[in-house]
Structure formats: structure tokens, C-alpha cells
Amino acid sequence: MARVLRRSFLTLFAASGLTACSAPGSPTAPAPTAAKSAAPASKAPVPELAFNRGGDRPLPTRVWLPTGTGPHPLIYFSHGLTSQPNDYADLLAAWAAAGFVVAGPKYPHTWYEAPEYDADDVVNQPADAQYVITELLTSLGSHVDPQxxxxxxxxxxxxxxxxxxxxxxxxxxxxxxxxAGRQMEQPSPFAGPAAPLLFVQGKQDKTVTYEQAYGAYNEVPWPKGFLELPDAGHLPHRDEPALVASTTTDFWRWTLNGDQAARQRLPESGLTSTF
Incomplete structure (x- = not known):
């Protein structure tokens, strides 16, 4: 299975030109003023936790903590190629201000200052993610609701x-x-317990095209939503920061907190969905 996944990732990168998700060091987060329109900035400290999977995969993980006592839901975030979590800080801080613990690592070979940069290493990142989530549940203790x-x-x-x-x-x-997400050229089917998925896609994206993203959306067998942004490119969270922040925050409020009012607001964003 690992070999199949690796071939699929290599095919994806070659076919789509997905060699960089942002310019090295460039901010990919929404503008601060727009993020504030969705929620006030989180005032809690932002720690970094020093995780390492297998001893040779350092995964320093930035955490945005909401104010107030827990337990809070946890949102695990994965950055794009040549990026790092801080590049998305305003969007992630907006989620934290809404009451969610948000955490994301710098993956060892795909962030822009990686000592041995290797886009193909994305094949190993799902295992990194599972490891970091497990470590977060231990390290953050009562701050996080494991359910x-x-x-x-x-x-x-x-x-x-x-x-x-x-x-x-x-x-x-x-x-x-x-x-700006899609499946691999030889995708594995979505599997396991049903989980609502939300796609956010810029119609002008030349890196992950609208057709590729919508193709993945069509394969999801669970409740799902697709937010199309007609004038946005590969960085829709930067091109339409207020809309992306407010829509995604309502999605989290519904799926993780059971907030039905937030669910009812989702179609007002222009969302196509089967929620």
C-alpha cells in the first residue's frame, strides 16, 4: 500500500505541477483585518511542541489555544508545500478565537526551509499527522476533547x-x-465512519484545478460541501479571507459542537452541499 501511495503522489506532482503551494516565506494567511471580521484574535499564548516521529522526522508543532477552560475540540492543520503553519496564522487564530484548539506541524521535508526539501515526502505525512494527533492528546491533556x-x-x-x-x-x-485539495491519480476510496467534508476552491486555481477538486468532492460518500470562489486562485484563504474564515468557522461549529444555527448559515455563503 505504501508503494502504491508513493507512486500516486509522484504521478500527482508530475501531472499538476504541484511543486510549491506558496512562494518560500510568503504569507498565505488572510489579511489580519479580514480575519478579525470573523472573530477577534486569540489572546492565548501560542506554544510550540517538539515532537519527533521515529527520531528522524522532527515535527515541531505550533498550537493556537482558545481562551476559557476546556476541553475544546481539536483541529489539526497541514500546511502546503514550501509553507509552514505560521503562514496561515490569521485563519488558524480565527478558529482558536471561536473556541477550538488548533495545531499544525512543520513537516520535515516540505516546509520552505527544510534542510532536505523533498516534495515527494508528502506520501509520509498522513502517518506524521496521526502521530502528532496522538501526541497532542497527551501533551494538551484537558485542553482537548478526544471525541x-x-x-x-x-x-x-x-x-x-x-x-x-x-x-x-x-x-x-x-x-x-x-x-485547494484533490485526490491522487490512483486514489484510495474514502473509507471508515462517515465524516462531513468541506472543500474550499478558487475557480482560478492553476495548481489544483477546479475540475480536480470537484472530482474529489464527487467521490466523497458522506455529507459534503463545496465552496466555489469564482475570483480566487490557489490561495483562497488569502483571496477571500473573510468569507473563508466565517464559512469554515461555521462548519467547525456545526460538525464539532453540534451547532445547528451554524449549519443553517452555511448555504448563505454560496455553499453547494448535501449537509
Whole structure:
């Protein structure tokens, strides 16, 4: 299975030109003023936890903590190629301000200052994600509700997230968000317990095309939503920051907190869904 997954990832990168999800060091988070329109900035400290899978896969993990006592739902976030979690800080802080613990590692070979940068290493990231989630549940203790965990990602991070709901299924996950995400050329079917998935896609994206993202959406057998942004490109969270922040926050409120009012607001964003 690992060899099949690796061939699929290599085919994906060659076919789509997915060699970088953002320019090295460039911010991929929404503008601060737009993020504040969705929720006030989190005032809690932002720690970094030093995880390492197998001794040779360092996974320093940034955590955004909400204010107030827990336990809170956990949102695990995977960055894109040549990015890191801080590049998405305003979006992730908006989720934390809404009451969610948000955590994301710098993957060892796909962030922009990786000592041995290797885009093909994305094939190993679903296992990294499962490891980090397990470590977070121990390290954060009462801050996190282990029954309310979700995964999100952008571009190659969204492909990592797809892996967590298919060939490397993590049954702990209750929902998922894919920003500019798609399946592999030889995809594993979505599997395991049903989990609502939300796709956020820029219609002008030339890296992960609209057709590729919608193709993955069509393969999801569970409740699902597709937010199409007609004027956005590969960084929809930056091109339409307020809309992406508010829609995704309502998605988390519904799927992780059972907030039916938030669910009812989702179609107002222009969302196509079977929720």
C-alpha cells in the first residue's frame, strides 16, 4: 500500500505541477483585518511542541489555544508545500478565537526551509499527522476533547488530509476541510465512519484545478460541501479571507459542537452541499 501511495503522489506532482503551494516565506494567511471580521484574535499564548516521529522526522508543532477552560475540540492543520503553519496564522487564530484548539506541524521535508526539501515526502505525512494527533492528546491533556477532532489542510496539506480519510484513515476524525485539495491519480476510496467534508476552491486555481477538486468532492460518500470562489486562485484563504474564515468557522461549529444555527448559515455563503 505504501508503494502504491508513493507512486500516486509522484504521478500527482508530475501531472499538476504541484511543486510549491506558496512562494518560500510568503504569507498565505488572510489579511489580519479580514480575519478579525470573523472573530477577534486569540489572546492565548501560542506554544510550540517538539515532537519527533521515529527520531528522524522532527515535527515541531505550533498550537493556537482558545481562551476559557476546556476541553475544546481539536483541529489539526497541514500546511502546503514550501509553507509552514505560521503562514496561515490569521485563519488558524480565527478558529482558536471561536473556541477550538488548533495545531499544525512543520513537516520535515516540505516546509520552505527544510534542510532536505523533498516534495515527494508528502506520501509520509498522513502517518506524521496521526502521530502528532496522538501526541497532542497527551501533551494538551484537558485542553482537548478526544471525541471532537477534525483535520484540515491546504494544497499538499489537503492531499495529506484526504489520506487521513482514505488509505490512511484515522477513525478519530469527525470532520475535514480541504482548501485547494484533490485526490491522487490512483486514489484510495474514502473509507471508515462517515465524516462531513468541506472543500474550499478558487475557480482560478492553476495548481489544483477546479475540475480536480470537484472530482474529489464527487467521490466523497458522506455529507459534503463545496465552496466555489469564482475570483480566487490557489490561495483562497488569502483571496477571500473573510468569507473563508466565517464559512469554515461555521462548519467547525456545526460538525464539532453540534451547532445547528451554524449549519443553517452555511448555504448563505454560496455553499453547494448535501449537509
Amino acid at each position: 471532537r477532532i477534525a483535520a484540515a489542510g491546504h494544497s499538499a496539506g489537503a492531499i495529506t488530509t484526504v489520506g487521513l480519510f482514505s488509505g490512511s484513515r484515522d477513525v478519530r476524525l469527525k470532520a475535514g476541510l480541504l482548501i
